[in-house]
Amino acid sequence: MRVIARYDLFFIVLYALLIPVVGVLVFCMTGRTVILPLLLLLEALYLMLALRKPWQRRQGLRMSFPGEGREFLLSRSAYFHGLDEAGRMRFERDVRLFLVDVLISGIGGRPLSWQTRLLIAAGAAAMLHGRPDWEPPLVDGVTIYPGMSFDRNYQVKKGNIAGQAPAGGPMLLAEGSLMQGFADTEDGFNVLIHELAHFFDREARKSGLKLRLRSGTVNWAETIAREWERHNHGTSILPAYAAQNEAEFFAVASEMFFENPRPLHDAHPELFEILREFYQQDPRQVLVKNLRGN
Numbered sequence: 385m386r387v388i389a390r391y392d393l394f395f396i397v398l399y400a401l402l403i404p405v406v407g408v409l410v411f412c413m414t415g416r417t418v419i420l421p422l423l424l425l426l427e428a429l430y431l432m433l434a435l436r437k438p439w440q441r442r443q444g445l446r447m448s449f450p451g452e453g454r455e456f457l458l459s460r461s462a463y464f465h466g467l468d469e470a471g472r473m474r475f476e477r478d479v480r481l482f483l484v485d486v487l488i489s490g491i492g493g494r495p496l497s498w499q500t501r502l503l504i505a506a507g508a509a510a511m512l513h514g515r516p517d518w519e520p521p522l523v524d525g526v527t528i529y530p531g532m533s534f535d536r537n538y539q540v541k542k543g544n545i546a547g548q549a550p551a552g553g554p555m556l557l558a559e560g561s562l563m564q565g566f567a568d569t570e571d572g573f574n575v576l577i578h579e580l581a582h583f584f585d586r587e588a589r590k591s592g593l594k595l596r597l598r599s600g601t602v603n604w605a606e607t608i609a610r611e612w613e614r615h616n617h618g619t620s621i622l623p624a625y626a627a628q629n630e631a632e633f634f635a636v637a638s639e640m641f642f643e644n645p646r647p648l649h650d651a652h653p654e655l656f657e658i659l660r661e662f663y664q665q666d667p668r669q670v671l672v673k674n675l676r677g678n
């Protein structure tokens with residue numbers, strides 16, 4: 385993550401230059417002096433709105449990362465634990481930017497612990513670690529339900545839904561399942577990674593993302609669809625839920641990629657290459673030892 389994404393910076397500079405150019409042209413054509421102070425006002429207003437988010441991010445980065453937060457992450461995030469010092473600094477920076485940007489709220493205004501917020505940000509930071517130009521695709525934020533699950537009518541502590549990734553809405557997570565996903569870091573189950581993968585997948589389809597594989601450049605949506613078909617007609621080490629559809633296939637594969645990448649690589653090297661190119665990283669290089677140091 386960056387304080388200002390390159391794409392945003394380009395348009396901020398472009399519009400900041402266009403406003404005075406258009407204003408001066410209008411002044412030359414009409415000769416009305418009232419245009420000049422209006423122009424200044426418009427430019428100031430535009431810059432204030434355009435730079436609000438980068439300024440908030442800059443302020444967020446000024447806060448030092450709390451020592452207890454680092455200790456907590458070292459004990460809960462195998463990914464953070466496995467990074468070198470430079471990697472941890474960048475990870476902590478992404479965590480702070482995420483917490484500045486993304487609204488995380490408890491259902492019905494229920495208060496949330498800093499540990500819950502930190503784990504959500506840490507999961508996103510791990511997934512974004514190889515993609516510094518990507519942003520967390522969570523414009524509607526994250527909503528946390530108490531307990532292990534909720535049901536189809538969003539009744540808390542009922543049903544068996546641990547998380548959801550609705551299009552055009554916040555990411556929904558059951559807090560107990562979120563915690564459980566980080567408690568066992570090698571079981572290949574992590575509801576946060578699963579649901580966030582759905583949001584990344586949707587963004588990639590929307591933008592027509594291309595991947596550069598050894599076989600050549602491929603379209604993201606077509607490649608993951610083909611890989612899903614292939615898995616449905618062969619032997620797969622992925623949990624059965626991956627067979628539901630190509631979106632679930634990618635979300636389930638992402639959980640394993642970030643939690644237990646070696647068996648995934650050994651059993652399905654082609655799928656592993658696709659995920660490595662998608663996330664632009666190889667978690668095998670980070671997850672060299674588990675949290676107990678073995």
Ligand SMILES: [Zn+2]
Nearest residue numbers: 578582632635
């Ligand atoms: Zn899913």
